[in-house]
Amino acid sequence: MRSLRRIGRWGPGLLLVLPSIILIVLFVYGLIGWNIKTSLGTQPVLNGPSGVRNYTNLWHEERWIRDLKNLGVFTVVFIVGSLAMGAIMALLLDKGVKGEGVFRGVYLFPMAVSFIAAGIVWRWLLNPSSGLNLIFDKLGLDVLKNQWWQTRSWGMAAMAIPAVWQMSGYIMALYLAGFRGVPEELREAARMDGAAEWKVYRHVVFPHLRPVTLSALVILGHISIKVFDLILAVSGKQGITETPAVYMWDLIFQASNRPKGAAIATLLLLGVAVLILPYLVFTVRSERRA
Amino acid sequence: MSTVTAPPPAAVVVERRPRPVPKGRQRRFFTAGKLAALLVFIVFFLTPVYLLLLTSFKSLAEADPASAWTWPKTVTLDAWREAWDKLGPALGNSFKLVIPATIASTMLGSLNGYVLSKWRFPGADLVFTLFLFGMFIPYQAVMIPLALLYNDLGFPHGLPRLILAHVVYGIPITTLIFRNYYATVPTELIEAARMDGAGMYRTYLSVILPTSAPAFVVAAIWQFTSIWNDFLFAVFLITNPAAWPVTVALNNTAGSQVTPFPVQMAGALIASIPTLVVYIILGRYFMRGLMAGALKG
Amino acid sequence: MADIVLDKLTKRFSNGFQAVTDLSLEIADGELLVLVGPSGCGKTTALRMIAGLEDITSGELYVGGQRMNDVLEKDRDMAMVFQSYALYPHMTVAQNIGFSLKLGGVAKADIRARVHHTARLLGLEDLLDRRPKQLSGGQRQRVAMGRAIIREPQAFLMDEPLSNLDAKLRVQMRGEIAALQKRLGVTTVYVTHDQIEAMTMGDRVAVLKAGELQQVGTPSAIYDGPVNLFVAGFIGSPPMHLMEGQIGRGSDVAGLTVRLGSITVPLPDELVTDRGLARWVDRRVIVGVRPEDVRPAHDGDGRTHLAVTVERVEAIGASLLAYFTLDAPPVQAESIAAAASGEQLEHIPLVGHEGAVVCATFEPRSGLRANDKVEVTIDPRRLYFFDPATEDTIH
Numbered sequence: 001m002r003s004l005r006r007i008g009r010w011g012p013g014l015l016l017v018l019p020s021i022i023l024i025v026l027f028v029y030g031l032i033g034w035n036i037k038t039s040l041g042t043q044p045v046l047n048g049p050s051g052v053r054n055y056t057n058l059w060h061e062e063r064w065i066r067d068l069k070n071l072g073v074f075t076v077v078f079i080v081g082s083l084a085m086g087a088i089m090a091l092l093l094d095k096g097v098k099g100e101g102v103f104r105g106v107y108l109f110p111m112a113v114s115f116i117a118a119g120i121v122w123r124w125l126l127n128p129s130s131g132l133n134l135i136f137d138k139l140g141l142d143v144l145k146n147q148w149w150q151t152r153s154w155g156m157a158a159m160a161i162p163a164v165w166q167m168s169g170y171i172m173a174l175y176l177a178g179f180r181g182v183p184e185e186l187r188e189a190a191r192m193d194g195a196a197e198w199k200v201y202r203h204v205v206f207p208h209l210r211p212v213t214l215s216a217l218v219i220l221g222h223i224s225i226k227v228f229d230l231i232l233a234v235s236g237k238q239g240i241t242e243t244p245a246v247y248m249w250d251l252i253f254q255a256s257n258r259p260k261g262a263a264i265a266t267l268l269l270l271g272v273a274v275l276i277l278p279y280l281v282f283t284v285r286s287e288r289r290a
Numbered sequence: 291m292s293t294v295t296a297p298p299p300a301a302v303v304v305e306r307r308p309r310p311v312p313k314g315r316q317r318r319f320f321t322a323g324k325l326a327a328l329l330v331f332i333v334f335f336l337t338p339v340y341l342l343l344l345t346s347f348k349s350l351a352e353a354d355p356a357s358a359w360t361w362p363k364t365v366t367l368d369a370w371r372e373a374w375d376k377l378g379p380a381l382g383n384s385f386k387l388v389i390p391a392t393i394a395s396t397m398l399g400s401l402n403g404y405v406l407s408k409w410r411f412p413g414a415d416l417v418f419t420l421f422l423f424g425m426f427i428p429y430q431a432v433m434i435p436l437a438l439l440y441n442d443l444g445f446p447h448g449l450p451r452l453i454l455a456h457v458v459y460g461i462p463i464t465t466l467i468f469r470n471y472y473a474t475v476p477t478e479l480i481e482a483a484r485m486d487g488a489g490m491y492r493t494y495l496s497v498i499l500p501t502s503a504p505a506f507v508v509a510a511i512w513q514f515t516s517i518w519n520d521f522l523f524a525v526f527l528i529t530n531p532a533a534w535p536v537t538v539a540l541n542n543t544a545g546s547q548v549t550p551f552p553v554q555m556a557g558a559l560i561a562s563i564p565t566l567v568v569y570i571i572l573g574r575y576f577m578r579g580l581m582a583g584a585l586k587g
Numbered sequence: 588m589a590d591i592v593l594d595k596l597t598k599r600f601s602n603g604f605q606a607v608t609d610l611s612l613e614i615a616d617g618e619l620l621v622l623v624g625p626s627g628c629g630k631t632t633a634l635r636m637i638a639g640l641e642d643i644t645s646g647e648l649y650v651g652g653q654r655m656n657d658v659l660e661k662d663r664d665m666a667m668v669f670q671s672y673a674l675y676p677h678m679t680v681a682q683n684i685g686f687s688l689k690l691g692g693v694a695k696a697d698i699r700a701r702v703h704h705t706a707r708l709l710g711l712e713d714l715l716d717r718r719p720k721q722l723s724g725g726q727r728q729r730v731a732m733g734r735a736i737i738r739e740p741q742a743f744l745m746d747e748p749l750s751n752l753d754a755k756l757r758v759q760m761r762g763e764i765a766a767l768q769k770r771l772g773v774t775t776v777y778v779t780h781d782q783i784e785a786m787t788m789g790d791r792v793a794v795l796k797a798g799e800l801q802q803v804g805t806p807s808a809i810y811d812g813p814v815n816l817f818v819a820g821f822i823g824s825p826p827m828h829l830m831e832g833q834i835g836r837g838s839d840v841a842g843l844t845v846r847l848g849s850i851t852v853p854l855p856d857e858l859v860t861d862r863g864l865a866r867w868v869d870r871r872v873i874v875g876v877r878p879e880d881v882r883p884a885h886d887g888d889g890r891t892h893l894a895v896t897v898e899r900v901e902a903i904g905a906s907l908l909a910y911f912t913l914d915a916p917p918v919q920a921e922s923i924a925a926a927a928s929g930e931q932l933e934h935i936p937l938v939g940h941e942g943a944v945v946c947a948t949f950e951p952r953s954g955l956r957a958n959d960k961v962e963v964t965i966d967p968r969r970l971y972f973f974d975p976a977t978e979d980t981i982h
Contacts, residue, residue: 010411012490017405020398020461021417027436027458028424034435089331092324103328105573106335112569114519116537117558121338124345124551130355131341138359165335173577188640189673193687193734194661203686207677226428229521233541248430258434265431276426284415284422 032269039262054263063239063247070156071243075224077160078167082220083213085164086171091201093172094179104176108169115166119233122162126234155240162230167223171216178212179205218279222272244268346370346556353551369552370560373543377557379532380539381564384518387449387535391456392513398457399464399509404498406465407472408480409490418469425462433526440527451527452535456517463516464509471505472498507575515565536561589651589741589774590616591637596646598632598798606632607798609646619768619775620803621789623782625821629798630778631746637776638744639663651741666735670747672727674719674734681706681715684733705737708767725756732764736771743768743775749784761787782822786810794818816873816918816978819971825878825908827971830915830943832874834867834972845874845970848915848942852891852967862972862982872981873918875971878908881947884962892962898944900955907949909961917943 042050049057058064089107093100110118125131182205190200228245235241237250244264251261345353346369348362405411406418440451475498483493521537528534534542540561543554569576591614598607607629614620622630635641637648639660648655655663666687674683682689684705685698693701706712709729719727728748735743748764749757765788768775779785785792786806793803794817802814813819819827832845843859844851859865884892895911902908947963949955972981 010409013405013409013414014411016409016490017402017411017417020402020421020465023458024421024424024461027439027455028427028432029420031432031435031439032427034438035431038434085331089328092328092331097321097324097328101574103332104577105570106332108573108577109566109569110335112515112519112565113562114521114537114540114565116519116521116541117562118338120540120554120558121342124341124355124358125338127355130358134356134358165338169335183671183673185669185671185673186675188660189667189669189675189734190686191640191659191661192638192665192667193738194690196661199690204675222426226430228430229541245428245430252434262431262434265428268428269431272426272428273423276423280419280422284419 032266035262035269036266039259039266041259041262043257043259045257048259050259054259055267058260058263058267063242064244066239067242067244067247070241071225073154073156074160074163074227074243075221077157078163078224079217079220081160081164082168082171083216085168086216087175089168089172090175090179093176104173107172110166111170113166115162115227115230116233118162118166119230122165123234126158126161156243159231159234159241162234163224163227167220171220174212174216175209178209182208214279215283218276221275225268225271225275342555342559345552346373346559348552350550350552355551369550369556372550372553373556373560376543376553377536377539377560380534380536381560383449383533384535384537384564387452387456387524388514388517391453391460391517392510394453394457395460395464395513396506396509398461399466399468400499400502400506401494402461402465403468403470403472403505404494407469408475408477408498409493418465421462421465423462424459425466429459429522433522437527448528448530448533452523455523455527456513456520459523460513460517463512467509467512468502468505471502471508475501504575504578507572511568511572511576514568518565590614591742591774591776592647592649593633593637594647594649596633596636596648597644598629598636598641599644605798607636610795610798610800611646612793612800612803614774614776616774617772618790619765619777619788621777621779621785621792622795623779623785623792623821624795624801626780627797628795630780630795632798633795634744634746634776634778637742638665638667640667664738664740665742665744666738666740668731668735668743668745668748670750672719672731672748672751674727674730676719679716679718680711680722680730680733683719683730684711684737687734687738701737705733708736709733724752725760728752728760732767736767739773741774743773743777745775745777747779748777750779750781757784764788783824786822792822794821796821812980813971814980816875816973816980819875819973819980823877825946827875827877828881828943828945829873829875829918829973830913830945831871831918831975832915833869833871834864835869843868845872845972847874848913850891850893850913852965852970854967854970858968858970864972864981867972867981871975873973873975873978874915875973876945876965876969878946879948880966880969881945881963882966883947883949883953884964888964890964890967892964894960894962897955897957897959897961899957901946902951905951907951907953907955908946909949909955909963910944910946911963912942913945914942 039054040051041054042048043054089103093103097103127133186204187200190204195203226245227243228249231241231243231246237246242250245268248261248264248268251257251264341358344361345358347365347367349364349366349368352362352364402421406414436455445451445454479497480493483497488496518535519537520535521541524535525538525541528538531539531542540554540557543550543557591612593610593612593614596607596610597605599605610629610633612620622633624630632641636643637650639655639658643656650663650665675686678686681699681702685702688698688701702715703712706715709732711726711729711733714722714726714730719730722730728751731748745764749760752760761784777788786809789806791803792806792809794801794809796817802809802818804812809818809822813822816829820829830847832847835844835846835851837844837851837853842853842856843864844853846852854864884890893913895913897909897911899910900907901910947961955961973979974981
C-alpha cells in the first residue's frame with residue numbers, strides 16, 4: 001500500500017510530462033537513430049562506399065578538411081569576439097549609466113533579427129568593393145581595408161563578424177546579470193580590505209563569473225557548429241566559406257547523396273555531444289547538490 | 291533633546307597625511323571615457339540598420355554597392371512597395387505559424403518545468419538532461435528522417451508539419467526557462483497548497499500559473515523570435531511557395547541576374563519588424579527575465 | 588588606534604529620505620560605543636558613513652584628528668564586520684583572513700604567520716583550508732572577525748555581527764567580542780537592535796530613533812536616567828510599564844501623590860523636589876515603572892499595597908513575572924510604536940484589555956499561578972515621570 005501511495009505522489013507528474021517525453025524520444029532520439037541508419041547506407045555514386053566507409057572516407061577528403069578548418073577559424077573568432085565584446089559592454093554598464101536601458105536595448109536588438117535578414121546587409125558590408133571598405137576609405141583608414149570573407153584561408157574570420165554582431169548582446173546580458181548577482185556587501189568588504197576598484201573586479205567579481213563564462217562557451221560553441229543560414233546569406237555557396245553544415249546541405253539537396261550527408265550530420269551531432277553532454281551532466285548534478 | 295556625553299578628547303584638525311584624490315573628480319573622468327566607449331559600440335550595432343534603411347529608399351539604379359554610403363538623390367518607396375508585394379503574404383504565413391506554435395510550446399514548457407522542478411518523479415533529472423540535449427542537436431541531422439516520418443504518419447503537408455516541428459523542438463528550451471524560473475519559487479508555497487488540500491493540477495492553476503508571467507514572457511519572446519527567424523525547417527518542410535514563411539520568401543528575393551538590392555533591404559526590414567516590435571514592447575521584461583536567470587543554463 | 592568624532596552628520600538619500608540627522612558623537616580612543624535603536628533608525632547608515640560606504644550629505648567626520656569625509660573607504664584603515672559576514676565564497680578561510688594583507692603587498696611568509704596567529708586567537712586553526720560554505724554560522728562569524736582583527740586597523744566597525752546566530756551562541760559571543768576588544772584596545776563602533784547586547788557590551792551606548800540621537804551615556808546612566816519616553820521604553824527587558832497618571836495633593840497625607848487608575852501612591856518629598864513635580868499638580872503625566880520595582884508587598888514596608896489578581900505568570904528561571912492589570916490608561920508611546928513598526932496593528936493586543944498590563948517581579952520559587960490573589964507594591968522612589976506633550980522626562 002505504501003508504495004502505491006508513493007506512486008500516487010509522483011505519478012501525476014510523470015503523466016503530465018509523458019506527452020513531451022514521447023515527442024522528444026520520437027522526434028529527437030528516434031530520428032537520430034534513423035539518421036545513423038541512413039548514414040550507413042550506400043552512396044548513390046560510382047563505386048559508392050557504404051557503412052563505416054562513409055565516415056572514414058571523409059577524412060581523406062580535402063574538402064572536408066578545409067571545411068573543418070573554416071569551422072575552426074569561425075568558431076574561435078566568434079567565441080572570443082562575442083565573449084570579449086559582451087564582457088566589455090557588461091563591464092561598462094555594470095555600475096550604471098544614464099540611459100542604461102537604451103544602451104542595453106540597442107546591444108540586444110540584433111538577437112531579434114533573423115540570420116537571413118542580417119546576412120543580406122552584411123553581405124554588402126563585407127563586400128570587398130563596397131561596404132566597410134568604402135567607409136575606411138573615406139575615413140582614411142586604408143590600412144583596415146581587406147578582402148573580408150574572400151580572403152584566402154582566413155576569410156571565415158570575417159564571417160564571424162555578423163555572428164558576433166548578433167550574439168554579443170546576449171553574452172552581455174549574461175555577464176551583466178552575473179556582475180549584478182555579486183552581493184554588494186562582498187564588494188564593500190573588499191573595498192574595506194583596501195582593494196582598488198579593478199582589484200575588486202579581479203578578486204571578487206570575476207571568480208563569481210566562471211559558471212557564466214562556461215555556459216556562454218557552451219552555447220556559443222553549439223551555435224557555431226550549427227551555423228548555416230548566415231553563411232548562405234552572406235556569401236552564398238562558396239568553397240571558401242564552406243563549413244561541414246553547409247557541405248551537408250549541399251550533399252543532401254544538390255547532390256542527393258543522402259548517406260554521406262547523414263554521415264556528416266552524425267559527425268556534427270557527435271561534435272555537439274562532446275561539447276554539451278559533460279556540461280549538461282555537470283550542471284544538473286551541481287544543481288541537485290545545491 | 292539633551293545628550294549626555296563623555297568628556298571629549300581634544301579634536302585637532304590637522305592634515306598629517308596627503309589626501310587621496312577626492313572621489314568626485316575621479317568619478318567624472320571615468321564616466322566620460324565609459325560613455326565614449328559605449329557610443330562606439332552603439333555605432334557598431336546600428337551601422338547595418340543604417341545601411342538597410344538607406345538602401346531601401348534608393349531606386350534600383352542608384353543601389354550600387356560602390357556607392358553604398360551615399361544618400362539617395364531621389365528617395366523612392368518603390369523598393370518597399372515591391373518588397374511588400376512579395377513578402378506580404380509570407381508575413382501572414384509566418385503569423386499563422388508562429389502564434390500557435392508559441393502558445394503550444396510555452397504551455398508545454400510551463401507544465402514540464404513545473405513538474406521537473408516542483409513535483410518531481412524518479413528519473414526527473416535524467417528526463418531533463420535528455421530534453422536539454424534535444425536543444426543542442428544540429429537540426430540538419432534530423433531533417434530528412436523528419437520528413438520521412440511525417441510521410442509515414444500521414445501527417446498533413448505544409449504548415450501543420452512546421453508547427454509541430456517547432457513545438458517539439460521548442461520543448462527543451464521552454465522547459466529550461468520555466469524550470470529555472472520555478473526553481474526560484476519557494477517550495478513552502480507548494481507545501482502550503484498541499485496542506486490546504488490542493489492536488490497537482492489545482493496547485494498549478496492556483497499557485498504556480500498566476501505567478502508565471504515573467505517566465506511566460508521570456509519563453510514567448512524567445513520562441514516567437516526563434517520560430518519567426520527560422521530558415522532551415524521552413525525551407526525544408528514547406529514546398530509550396532505560396533505557403534512560405536517570410537524568412538524563406540526573403541531569401542528568395544535574391545534575383546538570378548541582378549540582385550534587387552533595395553527590394554532585398556526593404557524586405558529584410560519588413561521581415562524583421564514584427565520581432566523588433568515584440569522586442570521593443572516586451573524587451574524590458576525579457577531583460578528582466580534574463581537577469582533573473584531564466585536562461586542561465 | 589584613534590578617536591572618532593562625528594560632527595552633525597546628516598545623510599539624505601537621493602529619493603529624499605533622510606536617514607540620519609545632525610548626529611554628533613565623540614568616541615574616545617579604545618572605547619566600544621554601541622549604536623542601538625529599532626530597525627530603520629539610521630544606525631547602520633551612520634556606521635556606513637564612518638566606513639565610507641555612504642557619502643556624507645553634510646557634517647564632518649574626523650578620525651584620529653583627520654577629516655575623513657572625502658577619503659575613499661579603502662584608505663580609511665578601518666575594518667568592518669558585516670551582518671552577513673560577506674566572506675569571499677571562492678577563497679579558503681586562510682585566504683579570506685589574509686586577503687587585506689595580500690592587497691597591501693605583505694610578503695607571503697608574513698601573511699601565513701599572521702593568519703595563523705589570528706586563527707589561533709579565534710580558535711580557527713583547524714578550519715583554515717575550508718571554504719565558507721562548509722562552515723557553521725558561528726565559525727563564519729569568527730572568520731569575519733579574524734579578517735577584521737588581522738589588519739590592526741584604527742577602528743573596528745561592526746554591523747549587527749551577532750544577529751544571525753542562535754540565542755545561546757549570541758550570549759557566548761557577546762562576552763568574547765567584548766573581551767577581545769578590551770584586549771586589543773581598538774576603538775570600536777558596534778551597531779545592534781538588541782538592547783541587551785547594547786547594555787552588556789558597550790562602554791557607552793548611543794540610542795537612535797528615526798535618524799536622531801536620543802541619548803548617549805554609560806549603560807547604567809541610560810537605564811536609570813532616560814531622558815525621554817522613547818529611551819525609557821526601549822531600554823530594559825521586560826520594558827518599562829507606561830501609563831497615564833495624575834499628580835495630586837494627598838487627601839490624608841502631606842505632600843503629593845500620583846493617581847494611577849483607582850490607586851493613589853504617595854510620593855516621597857525628595858522625589859518631588861528632585862523632579863520638580865510641584866509644577867505638575869493636577870496635571871496629567873505619563874508614569875513609568877520598571878518590573879523589578881513592582882514587588883510583593885510585606886507588612887510594615889510603609890508603602891501602599893495593591894490587591895491584584897494574577898492573570899498570567901512567566902517563570903524565567905531567575906525570577907517569576909506575575910502579570911496583572913491596573914485600571915490606569917496604558918500609554919503606548921507613539922514614538923515607540925511608530926519606531927517599532929509603522930503598522931497600526933502592532934499595538935492592538937491580540938486579546939482585548941482594559942487598562943495597563945503590569946508585571947511584578949517575584950521570587951522564582953514563590954509558586955504563584957494564574958488567578959491567585961496577591962498584594963504588590965510599587966517603589967515610589969523608582970517612578971519615572973514624563974511630559975505627555977514632549978515625551979521628555981520631567982526633572
